[in-house]
Amino acid sequence: MASRGWTRWGLFALVGALPVLVLGWLAVVVVRFATSDYPLGGGPEKVPCAEALDFGGAKLPEGAYDTECTVQAWMDTDYEATFRMPRAGVRDWLTGTYPKGPAPGTELCDESADLCLNLDSDEHAPPAGVDANAVVVNVTYEGPDTARVSFSAFTV
Incomplete structure (x- = not known):
C-alpha cells in the first residue's frame, strides 16, 4: 500500500x-x-569580401579599401559589403560589372546615396549563373576623390 x-x-x-x-x-x-536582435538565429557573420561580391556577380574594384563584408542567412541569404574606392572609377566599375544592367542613376536610391544600381526585377535581374535573386548598390560621394559603396546581394 x-x-x-x-x-x-x-x-x-x-x-x-x-x-x-x-x-x-x-x-x-x-x-x-x-x-536579441536575432532571436531565431541567423545573425550577421563576417565573410571574405570576395565571397560577398561573388554571390551577386561582382568583384572588388581596383583601389577598394576599408572593406567590411557580412552574410546573414536564415530563411533567405543576404550578403552585405561596404568599401571605399576612388570616386572617378565608380561608374566604370558598375557598368563593367553589370554590362546588361540598367545605367547607374539616382532613381530608387537610398536616401543618402548619390548614385545607385538596382538589379531586382525581371527586366533588370542579376547576371545568369549567380546565386542572388537581387543586387542593390548604393554609392555615397564622401568628397571629390572618395566614394563609399554599399553592396547588397540577396535571395528572396
Whole structure:
C-alpha cells in the first residue's frame, strides 16, 4: 500500500510541475525575443569580401579599401559589403560589372546615396549563373576623390 501512495503523489507532483516548467520555458523565450536582435538565429557573420561580391556577380574594384563584408542567412541569404574606392572609377566599375544592367542613376536610391544600381526585377535581374535573386548598390560621394559603396546581394 505504501508504494501506491507514492505513485499517486508522484503523478500529482508531475502534473503540478508541468505548468511551472511551461511557464519557465515561455519566460525564457520572451526574454530572448525582447533582448536579441536575432532571436531565431541567423545573425550577421563576417565573410571574405570576395565571397560577398561573388554571390551577386561582382568583384572588388581596383583601389577598394576599408572593406567590411557580412552574410546573414536564415530563411533567405543576404550578403552585405561596404568599401571605399576612388570616386572617378565608380561608374566604370558598375557598368563593367553589370554590362546588361540598367545605367547607374539616382532613381530608387537610398536616401543618402548619390548614385545607385538596382538589379531586382525581371527586366533588370542579376547576371545568369549567380546565386542572388537581387543586387542593390548604393554609392555615397564622401568628397571629390572618395566614394563609399554599399553592396547588397540577396535571395528572396
